[in-house]
Amino acid sequence: MPVDFYCWENYSAKKSGRQDYYLGGKSFGWFPLSLSVMATQLSAISFISAPAFVGIRQGGGLQWLSYEFGLPLAMIFLGVFLVPKLYKAGIVSIYEYLENRFNRSTRVLISIVFQISRSFGTGVMVYAVALILMSVLGIPFYQTILVIGVITLIYSYQGGMSAVVYGDMIQMIILVGGIVVSLFVGLDYLGGFHNFLAHLDPSRLNAVNFKDFGIGEGSGSAFGFFPMVIGGFFLYASYYGTDQSQVQRLLSAKNMKTARNTLLVNGLLRFPITLLYSIMGLVVGTFA
Template sequence: MTLLDYLIIATYLLLLLGMGVAFRHQSNKQDYFLGGRSLAWPALTLSVMATQLSAVSFISAPAFVGLREGGGLIWLSYELALPIAVALMLWRLLPTLHKAGVVSVYDYLEQRFSRSTRLLISLVFQISRSFATAIMIYAIALILQGTMGLAQWHSILAIGVITLIYSAMGGMKAVVYGDALQMILILLGAAVCLWVGLDAMGGWHQVLQKVDGNRLLAVNTSSAGLHGNDFGLLPMLFGGIVLYASYYGCDQSEAQRSLSSGSISDLKKMLMAVALVRFPVTLLYCLSGLVIGTLVLTTPELQAKIPANQPDWMMPVFITEYLPTGIIGILVVAILAAAMSSLSSAINSLAAVSVEDWYRLRQITPDNHSYLKLARLAGVAWGLITLVLSLYAGDIAPTVIEAINKIGSVFYGPVLATFLAGIHTRFVSPGAANIGLAAGVMVNALLWLNASPIFWFWWNLIGFAVTLSTAIMASAALPNDQQHRLPSERGISMAQAMFLLGWSALLLILCVWLPNMILNMR
């Protein structure tokens, strides 16, 4: 890297600080955590996508496709679940939470069930989100160590300090508009890497001649995922539906964007846009991984620069070796942007949940000044906790994208089941909901700790089924437990639901047809 690259990086970081200063004026918690519910749905769409299609996807999805042993375009089958999950969320889940006017989605569970339910599921979120974010920061720090020559703790500081300042000062507006900028940079970065990779390979014809044919498989119907991590279609589809619906609908870091939309109509537009646009973005990542992975595997000197069993180094090493001065700086900014997007979202959402929990436990209604002061302090505290955790995080899967989704798969099924039980049933009682949630998480944790051969994507569906069935049975045994039924809101028509199901079916056809087309071109 040259002085020009470092100047580009410094300019970008100063721009983020300026954004935090520009949005520093908030008058209440709605302004700080929900942007006053005045944020445009296109910006929210980019922010939602940036949070998940960030560092994990920009770095790790290409690594999974191009370099991971047993990887390939099979990752695309994961995307088939999103349109169906969006239909599930828009049916009643997110419109009901939006209408409730809550800052923390877990506030709804207190209103429907009890304070203990809220605190239990809030604790689940805080543990899973801080741990998952720490894993991501740890991985990106290692990558920056390889590209910029920074020590690990220097890399963590570079990611953390700037993010802490602009997100704590600017609240949700700074997070959303920062994410939107970062998403644009990430997309441009992926497109540049694909173009340069193709040029280095001599075009698509050479890539198709040299690519490992096994990596072209995008749909695996030969396995049910009961005997290892074989990424079969069934676990990717059914587990993915639960994972996506829970992540976008019940995880505060994502659902907070939905709560920030000005109306249910804007909420619908945002989620429909995510359902339509996410697959093309993921396809861009996967194709860049296919091209660059083929380049690495056919270029021994390049392959030697990637540490053994560390496929996530593929993209950073490619960037530093093949891109010209200036472009390297922009791409390193894209990597920083990706990491900061995930961290800023985690900081803001963790602060929202913990501050709301704190005041509820103390049964205090604070004035706006006191609330905003504590909110900023909580954001800084969670940022520091996450950064400290990242210093000690280790590898739990071959690629970061698998590690993050594996962590979530322990919790997402039980969380979604609890929310849906609250919205769609009258008879599930508070005590039964708590028992079901604890049972679902415990079963999934045991599957992980006992190294079960069941593919971890199934954990989402298993946790969902265990939580819901246990809650229903416990309700029959606890008939006198206090119950509340809150009004629900429907946000999707039958025609829109059928459109999303049709889009998912079309994507399945594309995933089957695309590899065959590529093979026929060889």
């Protein structure tokens, strides 16, 4: 009996330690988690590529927003079907769930695939940020890469999930604030809002295209409403529901209600934020 008690106590301590580091002790409310999830989703790539598509790309415009209509549907699906199962499983990663559901080899294989794919994805994001810092601050390219990597590595390693979540929260506030400031500065360069509307390409204001279903020989557009919504649903359902960077934040919620509220807030707030930097794209495109 004493041995069994010691083994259980040791296991509980290890499990508690893992949850403290990887899940922040499951102490987060919906507000910091929501900002953290959005900050993870909205990278430097989002703030460069989406405005460029909306304001500069030939055939672009606000039809980019059709993609976002699939997000609330994905959040509802995840909140009802997938996330409750993951949360109740008492795991710290999506890969631990795979091992429990299938076997260890499945966990190892998918973990390796994630690490490789995420390395490429993160590399592109860091590259984009480095280009911006290099052009704005005049810092050599390799130095910007080192600074970004070292700072991120240190605070993530030292603080665990708590440092990541609250760091993301601060970053999200800075990002949104930066968009608002840039928007006003851009409008000022254009001579005001009325001058912006006078020179804006009206075709870029078309946000939805119900005529093109995206299939068949008569489909001439790659951005029909229904293909965008369906594609957006599967993309966001897979990203928020199976990507470790997102699932880990949902598993860090203090209870299931908080996890659902985090999904709900993301489903509601991501669209206006996307609309905000899409309008910024229209301002940049008009100025260009």
